[in-house]
Amino acid sequence: MAGKAKSVIVGLDIGTTKTCAVVGELTEQGVSIIGIGSHPSEGLRRGVVVNIESTVEGIRRAVEEAERISGCQIRSVFAGVAGAHIQGQNSLGIVAVKGREVDHEDVKRAIEAAKAVAIPLDREIIHTLPQSYTVDTQEGVRMPVGMSGVRLEAKVHMVTGSVASIQNVVKSVNRVGLDIQGIVLEQLASSLAALGEDEKDLGVALLDIGGGTTDIAVFTEGSIRHTAVLPVGGSYITSDIATGLRTPAAEAEKIKLKYGCAYPPLISKDETIEVPSVGGREPREVSRQILGRIIEARVEEILMMAQKEIVRSGYDDHLAAGVVLTGGTALLEGITELAERVFNVPVRRGCPQDVVGLADIVNSPMYATGVGLVVFGGMEAIKQQRSFKGKGQVIDRAVDRMKRWILDNF
Ligand SMILES: Nc1ncnc2c1ncn2[C@@H]1O[C@H](COP(=O)(O)OP(=O)(O)OP(=O)(O)O)[C@@H](O)[C@H]1O
Ligand SMILES: [Mg+2]
Numbered sequence: 001m002a003g004k005a006k007s008v009i010v011g012l013d014i015g016t017t018k019t020c021a022v023v024g025e026l027t028e029q030g031v032s033i034i035g036i037g038s039h040p041s042e043g044l045r046r047g048v049v050v051n052i053e054s055t056v057e058g059i060r061r062a063v064e065e066a067e068r069i070s071g072c073q074i075r076s077v078f079a080g081v082a083g084a085h086i087q088g089q090n091s092l093g094i095v096a097v098k099g100r101e102v103d104h105e106d107v108k109r110a111i112e113a114a115k116a117v118a119i120p121l122d123r124e125i126i127h128t129l130p131q132s133y134t135v136d137t138q139e140g141v142r143m144p145v146g147m148s149g150v151r152l153e154a155k156v157h158m159v160t161g162s163v164a165s166i167q168n169v170v171k172s173v174n175r176v177g178l179d180i181q182g183i184v185l186e187q188l189a190s191s192l193a194a195l196g197e198d199e200k201d202l203g204v205a206l207l208d209i210g211g212g213t214t215d216i217a218v219f220t221e222g223s224i225r226h227t228a229v230l231p232v233g234g235s236y237i238t239s240d241i242a243t244g245l246r247t248p249a250a251e252a253e254k255i256k257l258k259y260g261c262a263y264p265p266l267i268s269k270d271e272t273i274e275v276p277s278v279g280g281r282e283p284r285e286v287s288r289q290i291l292g293r294i295i296e297a298r299v300e301e302i303l304m305m306a307q308k309e310i311v312r313s314g315y316d317d318h319l320a321a322g323v324v325l326t327g328g329t330a331l332l333e334g335i336t337e338l339a340e341r342v343f344n345v346p347v348r349r350g351c352p353q354d355v356v357g358l359a360d361i362v363n364s365p366m367y368a369t370g371v372g373l374v375v376f377g378g379m380e381a382i383k384q385q386r387s388f389k390g391k392g393q394v395i396d397r398a399v400d401r402m403k404r405w406i407l408d409n410f
Pocket of ligand 2 (some may be wrong): 015016208369
Protein backbone atom coordinates (compact mmCIF):
# COMPACT_ATOMS: atom_id res chain seq x y z
CA MET A 1 0.00 0.00 0.00
CA ALA A 2 1.23 3.43 -0.98
CA GLY A 3 2.13 6.57 0.93
CA LYS A 4 4.55 7.60 3.63
CA ALA A 5 4.37 6.12 7.09
CA LYS A 6 2.91 8.66 9.53
CA SER A 7 1.37 8.37 12.95
CA VAL A 8 -2.31 8.42 12.14
CA ILE A 9 -5.48 6.97 13.61
CA VAL A 10 -7.70 5.01 11.27
CA GLY A 11 -11.33 4.10 11.85
CA LEU A 12 -12.72 1.26 9.76
CA ASP A 13 -16.50 1.13 9.68
CA ILE A 14 -17.46 -2.16 8.03
CA GLY A 15 -21.15 -1.53 7.49
CA THR A 16 -23.83 -3.62 5.81
CA THR A 17 -24.03 -1.28 2.82
CA LYS A 18 -20.66 0.47 2.77
CA THR A 19 -17.16 0.04 4.16
CA CYS A 20 -15.58 3.28 5.12
CA ALA A 21 -12.02 4.06 6.23
CA VAL A 22 -11.48 7.40 7.98
CA VAL A 23 -7.94 8.68 8.59
CA GLY A 24 -7.39 11.19 11.36
CA GLU A 25 -4.66 12.90 13.29
CA LEU A 26 -4.65 14.42 16.76
CA THR A 27 -3.90 18.12 16.49
CA GLU A 28 -4.06 21.21 18.70
CA GLN A 29 -7.61 21.79 17.43
CA GLY A 30 -8.80 18.24 18.14
CA VAL A 31 -9.28 15.39 15.70
CA SER A 32 -8.34 16.39 12.18
CA ILE A 33 -9.71 14.22 9.38
CA ILE A 34 -7.13 13.92 6.63
CA GLY A 35 -8.57 11.19 4.45
CA ILE A 36 -11.60 9.06 3.81
CA GLY A 37 -12.33 6.13 1.52
CA SER A 38 -15.65 4.42 1.01
CA HIS A 39 -16.68 1.36 -0.97
CA PRO A 40 -19.95 -0.61 -1.15
CA SER A 41 -20.01 -3.66 1.16
CA GLU A 42 -21.16 -6.96 -0.27
CA GLY A 43 -20.11 -9.44 2.39
CA LEU A 44 -22.33 -8.49 5.32
CA ARG A 45 -25.88 -9.21 6.36
CA ARG A 46 -27.47 -7.24 9.16
CA GLY A 47 -24.14 -5.99 10.39
CA VAL A 48 -22.43 -9.39 10.45
CA VAL A 49 -19.72 -10.68 8.08
CA VAL A 50 -21.15 -13.59 6.09
CA ASN A 51 -18.68 -13.60 3.18
CA ILE A 52 -15.01 -12.99 4.01
CA GLU A 53 -13.83 -12.59 0.39
CA SER A 54 -16.34 -9.83 -0.43
CA THR A 55 -15.76 -8.11 2.90
CA VAL A 56 -12.00 -8.15 2.30
CA GLU A 57 -12.51 -6.58 -1.12
CA GLY A 58 -14.63 -3.76 0.34
CA ILE A 59 -12.03 -3.07 3.03
CA ARG A 60 -9.15 -3.14 0.53
CA ARG A 61 -10.82 -0.63 -1.77
CA ALA A 62 -11.89 1.72 1.04
CA VAL A 63 -8.43 1.64 2.61
CA GLU A 64 -6.65 2.22 -0.72
CA GLU A 65 -8.82 5.26 -1.38
CA ALA A 66 -8.24 6.61 2.13
CA GLU A 67 -4.47 6.14 1.67
CA ARG A 68 -4.56 8.01 -1.64
CA ILE A 69 -6.45 10.94 -0.19
CA SER A 70 -4.47 11.18 3.05
CA GLY A 71 -1.09 10.34 1.52
CA CYS A 72 -0.49 7.99 4.45
CA GLN A 73 0.27 4.35 4.71
CA ILE A 74 -2.34 2.54 6.76
CA ARG A 75 -1.05 -0.31 8.89
CA SER A 76 -3.61 -0.73 11.65
CA VAL A 77 -7.19 0.24 12.31
CA PHE A 78 -9.88 0.58 14.95
CA ALA A 79 -12.70 -1.53 13.54
CA GLY A 80 -16.38 -1.26 14.31
CA VAL A 81 -18.55 -4.19 15.27
CA ALA A 82 -22.36 -4.56 15.25
CA GLY A 83 -25.01 -7.20 14.69
CA ALA A 84 -27.76 -8.87 16.69
CA HIS A 85 -25.15 -10.99 18.54
CA ILE A 86 -24.11 -7.91 20.54
CA GLN A 87 -25.44 -7.78 24.09
CA GLY A 88 -25.09 -5.14 26.76
CA GLN A 89 -25.43 -5.78 30.48
CA ASN A 90 -24.81 -3.84 33.65
CA SER A 91 -22.64 -5.36 36.34
CA LEU A 92 -21.27 -4.55 39.79
CA GLY A 93 -17.78 -5.08 41.22
CA ILE A 94 -16.94 -4.64 44.92
CA VAL A 95 -13.46 -4.51 46.49
CA ALA A 96 -11.93 -3.51 49.81
CA VAL A 97 -9.87 -0.31 49.60
CA LYS A 98 -6.37 -1.25 50.65
CA GLY A 99 -4.87 2.02 51.83
CA ARG A 100 -8.03 3.76 53.23
CA GLU A 101 -7.82 6.10 50.22
CA VAL A 102 -8.97 4.94 46.79
CA ASP A 103 -6.15 4.77 44.24
CA HIS A 104 -6.00 3.82 40.53
CA GLU A 105 -5.18 0.24 41.48
CA ASP A 106 -8.38 -0.09 43.56
CA VAL A 107 -10.44 1.27 40.67
CA LYS A 108 -8.84 -1.26 38.31
CA ARG A 109 -9.56 -4.12 40.74
CA ALA A 110 -13.20 -3.03 41.17
CA ILE A 111 -13.68 -2.99 37.40
CA GLU A 112 -12.02 -6.41 37.11
CA ALA A 113 -14.36 -7.70 39.83
CA ALA A 114 -17.35 -6.39 37.84
CA LYS A 115 -16.11 -8.35 34.82
CA ALA A 116 -16.15 -11.59 36.80
CA VAL A 117 -19.60 -12.68 35.69
CA ALA A 118 -20.24 -15.93 33.88
CA ILE A 119 -19.92 -15.38 30.15
CA PRO A 120 -20.65 -18.29 27.79
CA LEU A 121 -17.57 -19.71 26.05
CA ASP A 122 -18.79 -18.57 22.63
CA ARG A 123 -18.96 -14.91 23.73
CA GLU A 124 -16.29 -12.38 24.56
CA ILE A 125 -16.17 -8.98 26.25
CA ILE A 126 -15.80 -6.08 23.82
CA HIS A 127 -16.03 -3.20 26.31
CA THR A 128 -16.20 -2.69 30.04
CA LEU A 129 -17.44 0.87 30.42
CA PRO A 130 -17.51 2.29 33.97
CA GLN A 131 -20.73 4.12 34.83
CA SER A 132 -20.24 5.29 38.42
CA TYR A 133 -18.69 4.30 41.73
CA THR A 134 -19.85 4.01 45.31
CA VAL A 135 -17.28 4.72 48.04
CA ASP A 136 -18.60 3.33 51.33
CA THR A 137 -22.13 4.78 51.34
CA GLN A 138 -21.59 7.62 48.88
CA GLU A 139 -23.23 6.71 45.56
CA GLY A 140 -22.87 8.21 42.10
CA VAL A 141 -19.17 9.08 42.37
CA ARG A 142 -17.58 9.68 38.95
CA MET A 143 -13.93 9.85 39.95
CA PRO A 144 -13.26 7.95 43.20
CA VAL A 145 -9.44 8.24 43.17
CA GLY A 146 -8.28 10.16 46.25
CA MET A 147 -11.51 9.64 48.22
CA SER A 148 -11.31 8.15 51.69
CA GLY A 149 -13.13 4.90 52.33
CA VAL A 150 -12.82 1.19 52.97
CA ARG A 151 -15.13 -0.20 50.31
CA LEU A 152 -15.28 0.61 46.59
CA GLU A 153 -18.08 -0.46 44.31
CA ALA A 154 -17.89 -0.04 40.50
CA LYS A 155 -20.97 -0.06 38.29
CA VAL A 156 -20.05 -0.95 34.72
CA HIS A 157 -21.74 -1.53 31.40
CA MET A 158 -20.35 -4.62 29.73
CA VAL A 159 -20.72 -5.23 26.03
CA THR A 160 -20.24 -8.77 24.77
CA GLY A 161 -20.39 -10.32 21.32
CA SER A 162 -20.10 -13.68 19.64
CA VAL A 163 -16.46 -14.80 19.36
CA ALA A 164 -17.07 -16.15 15.84
CA SER A 165 -18.63 -12.90 14.55
CA ILE A 166 -15.82 -10.79 16.03
CA GLN A 167 -13.20 -13.19 14.63
CA ASN A 168 -14.69 -12.81 11.15
CA VAL A 169 -14.18 -9.05 11.37
CA VAL A 170 -10.60 -9.54 12.59
CA LYS A 171 -9.90 -12.12 9.90
CA SER A 172 -11.23 -9.87 7.13
CA VAL A 173 -9.08 -6.94 8.31
CA ASN A 174 -5.97 -9.13 8.71
CA ARG A 175 -6.42 -10.54 5.19
CA VAL A 176 -5.92 -7.02 3.84
CA GLY A 177 -2.58 -6.97 5.69
CA LEU A 178 -3.79 -4.65 8.46
CA ASP A 179 -3.54 -5.04 12.21
CA ILE A 180 -6.47 -4.43 14.53
CA GLN A 181 -5.72 -1.84 17.21
CA GLY A 182 -9.16 -2.11 18.72
CA ILE A 183 -12.65 -3.51 18.20
CA VAL A 184 -15.28 -0.93 19.01
CA LEU A 185 -19.05 -1.16 19.32
CA GLU A 186 -20.38 0.90 16.42
CA GLN A 187 -22.92 2.94 18.35
CA LEU A 188 -20.32 3.77 20.99
CA ALA A 189 -18.18 5.18 18.17
CA SER A 190 -21.14 7.10 16.68
CA SER A 191 -21.97 8.56 20.09
CA LEU A 192 -18.38 9.77 20.58
CA ALA A 193 -18.64 11.68 17.32
CA ALA A 194 -22.18 12.95 17.41
CA LEU A 195 -23.30 13.49 21.02
CA GLY A 196 -22.49 16.44 23.24
CA GLU A 197 -21.44 15.95 26.88
CA ASP A 198 -24.46 18.03 27.95
CA GLU A 199 -26.79 15.62 26.15
CA LYS A 200 -25.19 12.60 27.80
CA ASP A 201 -25.53 14.32 31.18
CA LEU A 202 -29.22 15.10 30.64
CA GLY A 203 -30.10 11.73 29.15
CA VAL A 204 -30.14 10.86 25.47
CA ALA A 205 -30.70 7.88 23.18
CA LEU A 206 -28.61 7.52 20.06
CA LEU A 207 -30.09 5.50 17.21
CA ASP A 208 -27.69 4.71 14.39
CA ILE A 209 -29.99 3.54 11.62
CA GLY A 210 -27.77 2.13 8.88
CA GLY A 211 -28.56 -0.18 5.99
CA GLY A 212 -28.85 -3.46 7.88
CA THR A 213 -28.95 -2.63 11.57
CA THR A 214 -30.30 -0.09 14.03
CA ASP A 215 -27.79 0.37 16.81
CA ILE A 216 -28.98 1.84 20.10
CA ALA A 217 -27.02 3.49 22.92
CA VAL A 218 -28.65 5.16 25.93
CA PHE A 219 -26.77 7.65 28.12
CA THR A 220 -27.83 9.24 31.40
CA GLU A 221 -25.81 11.22 33.94
CA GLY A 222 -22.88 11.22 31.52
CA SER A 223 -22.55 7.42 31.34
CA ILE A 224 -23.61 4.71 28.96
CA ARG A 225 -26.52 2.71 30.40
CA HIS A 226 -27.84 0.48 27.68
CA THR A 227 -26.74 -0.86 24.31
CA ALA A 228 -28.56 -3.04 21.79
CA VAL A 229 -28.45 -3.84 18.09
CA LEU A 230 -31.67 -4.48 16.13
CA PRO A 231 -31.37 -6.37 12.84
CA VAL A 232 -33.38 -3.83 10.81
CA GLY A 233 -32.34 -0.83 8.74
CA GLY A 234 -32.66 1.18 5.54
CA SER A 235 -32.51 -1.79 3.17
CA TYR A 236 -35.92 -2.87 4.50
CA ILE A 237 -37.32 0.48 3.39
CA THR A 238 -35.82 -0.07 -0.07
CA SER A 239 -37.38 -3.54 -0.42
CA ASP A 240 -40.76 -2.21 0.73
CA ILE A 241 -40.57 0.46 -1.99
CA ALA A 242 -39.58 -2.19 -4.58
CA THR A 243 -42.54 -4.39 -3.61
CA GLY A 244 -45.04 -1.59 -3.03
CA LEU A 245 -44.29 0.27 -6.26
CA ARG A 246 -43.39 -2.86 -8.27
CA THR A 247 -39.99 -1.56 -9.34
CA PRO A 248 -36.48 -3.14 -9.38
CA ALA A 249 -34.53 -2.86 -6.09
CA ALA A 250 -31.85 -0.61 -7.64
CA GLU A 251 -34.56 1.81 -8.83
CA ALA A 252 -36.30 1.65 -5.45
CA GLU A 253 -33.04 2.70 -3.78
CA LYS A 254 -32.66 5.65 -6.20
CA ILE A 255 -36.27 6.69 -5.61
CA LYS A 256 -35.76 6.50 -1.84
CA LEU A 257 -32.67 8.71 -1.95
CA LYS A 258 -34.21 11.25 -4.34
CA TYR A 259 -37.86 11.47 -3.30
CA GLY A 260 -38.08 9.57 -0.03
CA CYS A 261 -39.89 11.17 2.89
CA ALA A 262 -40.87 9.48 6.15
CA TYR A 263 -43.47 12.05 7.17
CA PRO A 264 -46.30 12.40 4.58
CA PRO A 265 -47.65 15.73 5.99
CA LEU A 266 -44.49 17.31 4.50
CA ILE A 267 -45.42 16.13 0.98
CA SER A 268 -47.75 18.25 -1.16
CA LYS A 269 -50.87 16.35 -2.33
CA ASP A 270 -50.34 16.81 -6.08
CA GLU A 271 -46.66 15.83 -6.24
CA THR A 272 -45.95 12.82 -8.49
CA ILE A 273 -42.84 10.80 -9.30
CA GLU A 274 -41.92 8.61 -12.26
CA VAL A 275 -41.45 4.96 -11.32
CA PRO A 276 -39.69 2.53 -13.71
CA SER A 277 -41.58 -0.75 -14.10
CA VAL A 278 -40.31 -4.31 -14.25
CA GLY A 279 -40.43 -6.64 -17.28
CA GLY A 280 -39.97 -3.92 -19.92
CA ARG A 281 -43.29 -2.20 -19.14
CA GLU A 282 -43.70 1.59 -19.41
CA PRO A 283 -42.74 3.76 -16.41
CA ARG A 284 -45.68 5.02 -14.32
CA GLU A 285 -46.58 8.24 -12.54
CA VAL A 286 -47.13 7.60 -8.83
CA SER A 287 -48.19 10.03 -6.14
CA ARG A 288 -45.27 10.92 -3.85
CA GLN A 289 -47.74 10.61 -0.98
CA ILE A 290 -48.00 6.88 -1.70
CA LEU A 291 -44.20 6.55 -1.60
CA GLY A 292 -44.24 8.53 1.66
CA ARG A 293 -46.77 6.20 3.22
CA ILE A 294 -44.75 3.09 2.31
CA ILE A 295 -41.63 4.63 3.90
CA GLU A 296 -43.51 5.97 6.92
CA ALA A 297 -44.90 2.51 7.76
CA ARG A 298 -41.48 0.84 7.77
CA VAL A 299 -39.60 3.66 9.50
CA GLU A 300 -42.30 3.88 12.15
CA GLU A 301 -41.93 0.13 12.73
CA ILE A 302 -38.13 0.45 13.12
CA LEU A 303 -38.51 3.40 15.49
CA MET A 304 -41.14 1.57 17.54
CA MET A 305 -38.85 -1.45 17.86
CA ALA A 306 -36.14 0.90 19.12
CA GLN A 307 -38.60 2.52 21.51
CA LYS A 308 -39.62 -0.89 22.88
CA GLU A 309 -35.97 -1.70 23.48
CA ILE A 310 -35.44 1.60 25.33
CA VAL A 311 -38.58 1.01 27.44
CA ARG A 312 -37.26 -2.48 28.22
CA SER A 313 -34.01 -0.88 29.43
CA GLY A 314 -36.01 1.22 31.90
CA TYR A 315 -34.46 4.54 30.74
CA ASP A 316 -37.36 5.78 28.60
CA ASP A 317 -38.30 8.43 31.18
CA HIS A 318 -34.73 9.70 31.43
CA LEU A 319 -34.25 11.16 27.96
CA ALA A 320 -34.40 14.89 28.71
CA ALA A 321 -32.07 15.60 25.76
CA GLY A 322 -34.22 13.42 23.50
CA VAL A 323 -33.11 11.21 20.66
CA VAL A 324 -30.23 11.69 18.19
CA LEU A 325 -30.33 9.90 14.84
CA THR A 326 -27.17 8.86 12.97
CA GLY A 327 -26.49 6.41 10.12
CA GLY A 328 -27.45 6.88 6.47
CA THR A 329 -31.17 6.40 7.09
CA ALA A 330 -31.12 9.48 9.34
CA LEU A 331 -30.75 11.48 6.11
CA LEU A 332 -34.29 10.57 5.12
CA GLU A 333 -36.49 13.67 4.86
CA GLY A 334 -39.09 13.84 7.63
CA ILE A 335 -37.47 11.19 9.83
CA THR A 336 -36.92 13.58 12.75
CA GLU A 337 -40.59 14.68 12.58
CA LEU A 338 -41.75 11.05 12.56
CA ALA A 339 -39.38 10.11 15.38
CA GLU A 340 -40.69 13.03 17.49
CA ARG A 341 -44.19 11.65 17.00
CA VAL A 342 -43.09 8.14 18.06
CA PHE A 343 -40.83 9.06 21.00
CA ASN A 344 -42.56 12.25 22.09
CA VAL A 345 -39.20 13.90 22.85
CA PRO A 346 -37.03 16.28 20.76
CA VAL A 347 -35.16 14.52 17.95
CA ARG A 348 -32.21 15.76 15.89
CA ARG A 349 -29.84 14.37 13.28
CA GLY A 350 -26.31 13.74 14.57
CA CYS A 351 -23.32 14.64 12.41
CA PRO A 352 -19.69 14.33 13.57
CA GLN A 353 -18.95 17.31 15.85
CA ASP A 354 -15.70 19.02 16.82
CA VAL A 355 -13.65 17.73 13.92
CA VAL A 356 -11.37 19.74 11.67
CA GLY A 357 -9.65 18.99 8.37
CA LEU A 358 -12.03 17.37 5.90
CA ALA A 359 -14.87 18.20 8.28
CA ASP A 360 -17.26 19.21 5.49
CA ILE A 361 -16.79 15.86 3.72
CA VAL A 362 -17.57 13.81 6.81
CA ASN A 363 -20.35 16.16 7.89
CA SER A 364 -23.09 13.54 7.53
CA PRO A 365 -24.86 11.18 9.95
CA MET A 366 -23.52 8.41 7.71
CA TYR A 367 -19.95 9.09 8.83
CA ALA A 368 -20.66 9.29 12.57
CA THR A 369 -19.39 5.73 13.13
CA GLY A 370 -16.21 6.11 11.03
CA VAL A 371 -15.26 9.45 12.60
CA GLY A 372 -16.20 8.12 16.06
CA LEU A 373 -13.79 5.22 15.60
CA VAL A 374 -11.01 7.77 15.01
CA VAL A 375 -12.08 9.68 18.14
CA PHE A 376 -11.98 6.41 20.10
CA GLY A 377 -8.49 5.74 18.71
CA GLY A 378 -7.42 9.25 19.72
CA MET A 379 -8.60 8.60 23.26
CA GLU A 380 -6.65 5.38 23.40
CA ALA A 381 -3.54 7.23 22.22
CA ILE A 382 -3.97 9.89 24.90
CA LYS A 383 -4.57 7.22 27.52
CA GLN A 384 -1.29 5.55 26.59
CA GLN A 385 0.50 8.89 26.56
CA ARG A 386 -0.92 9.55 30.01
CA SER A 387 0.32 6.27 31.40
CA PHE A 388 3.76 6.96 29.88
CA LYS A 389 4.03 10.38 31.42
CA GLY A 390 2.46 9.42 34.70
CA LYS A 391 -0.31 10.87 36.78
CA GLY A 392 -1.10 14.55 36.75
CA GLN A 393 0.41 15.12 33.31
CA VAL A 394 -1.44 17.88 31.48
CA ILE A 395 -3.32 16.46 28.57
CA ASP A 396 -3.50 18.43 25.38
CA ARG A 397 -5.89 21.39 25.79
CA ALA A 398 -7.43 20.70 22.44
CA VAL A 399 -8.82 17.36 23.51
CA ASP A 400 -10.81 18.46 26.53
CA ARG A 401 -13.84 16.50 25.47
CA MET A 402 -11.78 13.34 25.32
CA LYS A 403 -10.06 14.09 28.58
CA ARG A 404 -13.34 14.08 30.43
CA TRP A 405 -14.36 10.81 28.81
CA ILE A 406 -11.07 9.22 29.74
CA LEU A 407 -11.27 10.40 33.32
CA ASP A 408 -14.78 9.01 33.49
CA ASN A 409 -13.96 5.73 31.88
CA PHE A 410 -10.43 4.60 32.68
N1 LIG B 1 -30.46 10.54 1.56
C1 LIG B 1 -30.87 9.37 2.03
N2 LIG B 1 -32.18 9.15 2.28
C2 LIG B 1 -32.61 7.97 2.73
N3 LIG B 1 -31.82 6.91 3.00
C3 LIG B 1 -30.51 7.08 2.79
C4 LIG B 1 -29.96 8.30 2.30
N4 LIG B 1 -28.62 8.15 2.18
C5 LIG B 1 -28.36 6.88 2.57
N5 LIG B 1 -29.48 6.24 2.93
C6 LIG B 1 -29.61 4.86 3.39
O1 LIG B 1 -28.75 4.64 4.47
C7 LIG B 1 -28.36 3.27 4.51
C8 LIG B 1 -26.86 3.20 4.66
O2 LIG B 1 -26.51 3.83 5.86
P1 LIG B 1 -25.10 3.57 6.55
O3 LIG B 1 -24.03 3.92 5.59
O4 LIG B 1 -25.14 4.26 7.84
O5 LIG B 1 -25.20 1.99 6.72
P2 LIG B 1 -24.06 0.93 7.01
O6 LIG B 1 -23.14 1.48 8.04
O7 LIG B 1 -23.47 0.48 5.73
O8 LIG B 1 -24.91 -0.28 7.58
P3 LIG B 1 -25.08 -0.84 9.06
O9 LIG B 1 -24.58 0.18 10.01
O10 LIG B 1 -26.55 -1.07 9.19
O11 LIG B 1 -24.32 -2.12 9.08
C9 LIG B 1 -28.83 2.64 3.20
O12 LIG B 1 -29.96 1.84 3.45
C10 LIG B 1 -29.18 3.85 2.35
O13 LIG B 1 -30.22 3.56 1.47
MG1 LIG C 1 -23.18 1.58 10.14
